[in-house]
Amino acid sequence: MLIHGGCMNVRLRKRREAVTEEALPKPEEPLTFMDKLDVFAYSLFGGISSRVARSFEFDKYLSRAGIDVSPTLYAARALLFTLISTYIAYMAITSTILFAEGMMVKILVLIVASMIPLMTLSFFLIYPSLKASSRSKDMEHELPFFAAYISTMIRGGLSISAALERLSRIKDLPGASMEAKRILRDIKVFGKDPISALEDSVKEHPNRYYRDFILGYTSTVRRGGDIIHYLYSKTEGLFEAHAAMIKRIADKVALAAEVYVILIVLVGLGFYIFFAVSTMMPGQTASPFSSIVSLILFAYLLMPLLSLITLLMVDAMMPKMVIPINEPNKTLILSIPLGIGVTLAVLYATGGWSFIQSGVINRYTVVSTIFALSIGLIALSTPPALHYSLLAKGIRGFEDDVASFLRDLVEVRKTGISPERCIIYTSRRSYGRFTPLVNDMSKLLSWGIPIRRAIERVISRTKNWFVRVLLTFLAEAIDVGGGSVEILEALARFSFSLAEYEKELRARIKPYIMMPYFGALMTVVSTILIVYFTSQTMAILPSKPPITMEEAVFYFSTSMIINSWLIGLVAGKISNQQTMAGLTHSTILVFTVFATLAIMNAMLFQF
Known part of the structure; x- marks a missing residue:
C-alpha cells in the first residue's frame, strides 16, 4: 500500500506540474x-x-x-x-x-x-x-489542376474543407496550396463556415477565373444544385481556357524571341557600325560615338543588359510548371574561380598578360585575350551544364506515357481487381520513359508497402512536374475514393488534356530556340566585316584615327564573346523554362563565336 500510495503521489505531482506549466505564459519569440x-x-x-x-x-x-x-x-x-x-x-x-x-x-x-x-x-x-x-498569374496557371483536384476529392465523398486541407499539403501547386491555406485559416482561426470563407477569399482576388469558379461553386451549394456536374463541366471549360492560354504564352514568347533577335542583330549591329566608323575614321573626335568610353558602355553594359532584360521577360511569361533544379547553381558558383583561373593561366601561357599589363593592344593581345576569355567562359559553364544535364536527364517526354498508363489502369480497374494489383499488372507493359517509375511502384507494392507510400516514394525520385502532379492526384484519388473507376477515369481524361497542352507549348516554342544562335552569328560576322572594310578605308587616309584596328577588334571581339554567353542563357530559358539549361547553349555559342572570330581574323587581318 505504501508503494502504491507513493506511486500515486508521484503521478499527482507530475500532473500538477504539467497543469502548472500549461497555465504559465509561454515565453514569446524574440522580435526579428x-x-x-x-x-x-x-x-x-x-x-x-x-x-x-x-x-x-x-x-x-x-x-x-x-x-x-x-x-x-x-x-x-x-x-x-x-x-x-x-x-x-x-x-x-x-x-x-x-x-x-x-x-x-x-x-x-x-x-x-x-x-x-x-x-x-x-x-x-x-x-x-x-x-x-504574380498571384493572379500563378493561380491562372494552376487553376485547371486546382479544379480537377477539388472535383476528384468531392467526387470521392470529401467535404470542401477536407479537400482544401489535403490540397494545402501539395507542394507542387504552390499557388493553389497558398489559397487553400488562406481559406483554412479563415475557417479554423476566425470561425467562418466553409462557404462564407470561400466567398470572402475571392472578394478581392485579382484572378477573375478563379473568382468565377469559387463563386459558381458556392452559388451551386446554396441553391442545392448538382455540385459534381458543375465541378466537372467547369473543370473541362478551364482546361479549354488553359489550352488557349498556352497558345497565348507561346505567341508572347515567340514575339519576345523575335524582338530580341531584331534588337541584337539590327539595333546592335547598327550601333556597332556607328562605333566602328566613328572610332576608326579620322576627324570624328567630336562625334558622340567616337569616344572609347561610349563604345565600352555600349558593348559591355547595354548589350548584356538587353539580354538580362529579355531573360526576365521570358521568365515572367512562361508558366511555372517545372520543378526548379537548384543544385547546378552551387556548381556554377564553385566554377567561378575555375573560370577565372583558366582565363589567367591561358593569358600567362600565351604571353597576353604582359601586353595587357603594359597597356598596349596589338595582335598578340587580341589573339591571347579572345582565346583566354573563350576558354575561361567554357570552363565556367561546362561543370554546371553537365551537372544540370545529369539531373534533368529523363525529365521531359513523360506526358503521353503517363496518360497511357492511367488509361490502362482504368481499363484494368474495371475488371474489379484492387488498385494495387492493377498497378502490378500494368507494369508488364512498356510506357517509354515512364516504365522505370511504374516498375518501381510495382516492386514496392509487391513487397507489401501501402500504395500511398509507394506512390510518394516514386514521386520523390522524379523532378518532372507533370508526373509529380498526376501521381499525387492518383494517390489522393485512391486514398479518398478507393480507386473507383469513375474517379480514375476522370483523372485519365484530365491527364490526356494536360499532355496535349504540354506538347503544344513545346511544339510552338521549339522553332524559336535557334533564333538566338542566328542573332549571335549574324552580329559577329557583320561586325567583323564592317571593321575590316573600315580599316581598309582608313589605311589610305593620311590622318591618324582615334583607335587602331587592333583596338577595335579587341573591344568588339571580347564584347561579342561575353554577349554570346548571355544569349545562350536566353536560348535555354526559351527551350526548357530554366536558366541553368542555357549553360549548354552558352558553351556551344561561345565556342562557335570564338571559332568564327578566329577564322575571320585569320582570313581578314592575318591574326
Whole structure:
C-alpha cells in the first residue's frame, strides 16, 4: 500500500506540474530585425501613416496581393525607408558638392541621388500591384489542376474543407496550396463556415477565373444544385481556357524571341557600325560615338543588359510548371574561380598578360585575350551544364506515357481487381520513359508497402512536374475514393488534356530556340566585316584615327564573346523554362563565336 500510495503521489505531482506549466505564459519569440524596424516605423509615423494608407488605398491593394500586413504599418514602413533613402541621397549630394571636381560629375550625382527617394517610395507603391499580378498569374496557371483536384476529392465523398486541407499539403501547386491555406485559416482561426470563407477569399482576388469558379461553386451549394456536374463541366471549360492560354504564352514568347533577335542583330549591329566608323575614321573626335568610353558602355553594359532584360521577360511569361533544379547553381558558383583561373593561366601561357599589363593592344593581345576569355567562359559553364544535364536527364517526354498508363489502369480497374494489383499488372507493359517509375511502384507494392507510400516514394525520385502532379492526384484519388473507376477515369481524361497542352507549348516554342544562335552569328560576322572594310578605308587616309584596328577588334571581339554567353542563357530559358539549361547553349555559342572570330581574323587581318 505504501508503494502504491507513493506511486500515486508521484503521478499527482507530475500532473500538477504539467497543469502548472500549461497555465504559465509561454515565453514569446524574440522580435526579428524587421519586427523591430516595423515598431520603430509605426512609433515614428503612426499618425500620418493612417492617412497615407487611406490616400493610396493600401487596404485594397494589399488584400488583392495577399499581403497580410496592416495598411497603416505598410505605409509607416514605406515612409521610414523613404526617409532613410532621403538621408542617403542628401549625404551623397553634400559629399559630391564639397569634394568632387567637375560640373558634369556634380550634375550627374545630383540627378541620380534625387531619384533615390522617389524610386524608394515608388517601389512601395508599385509592389502590391506586382504581387497581385504574380498571384493572379500563378493561380491562372494552376487553376485547371486546382479544379480537377477539388472535383476528384468531392467526387470521392470529401467535404470542401477536407479537400482544401489535403490540397494545402501539395507542394507542387504552390499557388493553389497558398489559397487553400488562406481559406483554412479563415475557417479554423476566425470561425467562418466553409462557404462564407470561400466567398470572402475571392472578394478581392485579382484572378477573375478563379473568382468565377469559387463563386459558381458556392452559388451551386446554396441553391442545392448538382455540385459534381458543375465541378466537372467547369473543370473541362478551364482546361479549354488553359489550352488557349498556352497558345497565348507561346505567341508572347515567340514575339519576345523575335524582338530580341531584331534588337541584337539590327539595333546592335547598327550601333556597332556607328562605333566602328566613328572610332576608326579620322576627324570624328567630336562625334558622340567616337569616344572609347561610349563604345565600352555600349558593348559591355547595354548589350548584356538587353539580354538580362529579355531573360526576365521570358521568365515572367512562361508558366511555372517545372520543378526548379537548384543544385547546378552551387556548381556554377564553385566554377567561378575555375573560370577565372583558366582565363589567367591561358593569358600567362600565351604571353597576353604582359601586353595587357603594359597597356598596349596589338595582335598578340587580341589573339591571347579572345582565346583566354573563350576558354575561361567554357570552363565556367561546362561543370554546371553537365551537372544540370545529369539531373534533368529523363525529365521531359513523360506526358503521353503517363496518360497511357492511367488509361490502362482504368481499363484494368474495371475488371474489379484492387488498385494495387492493377498497378502490378500494368507494369508488364512498356510506357517509354515512364516504365522505370511504374516498375518501381510495382516492386514496392509487391513487397507489401501501402500504395500511398509507394506512390510518394516514386514521386520523390522524379523532378518532372507533370508526373509529380498526376501521381499525387492518383494517390489522393485512391486514398479518398478507393480507386473507383469513375474517379480514375476522370483523372485519365484530365491527364490526356494536360499532355496535349504540354506538347503544344513545346511544339510552338521549339522553332524559336535557334533564333538566338542566328542573332549571335549574324552580329559577329557583320561586325567583323564592317571593321575590316573600315580599316581598309582608313589605311589610305593620311590622318591618324582615334583607335587602331587592333583596338577595335579587341573591344568588339571580347564584347561579342561575353554577349554570346548571355544569349545562350536566353536560348535555354526559351527551350526548357530554366536558366541553368542555357549553360549548354552558352558553351556551344561561345565556342562557335570564338571559332568564327578566329577564322575571320585569320582570313581578314592575318591574326
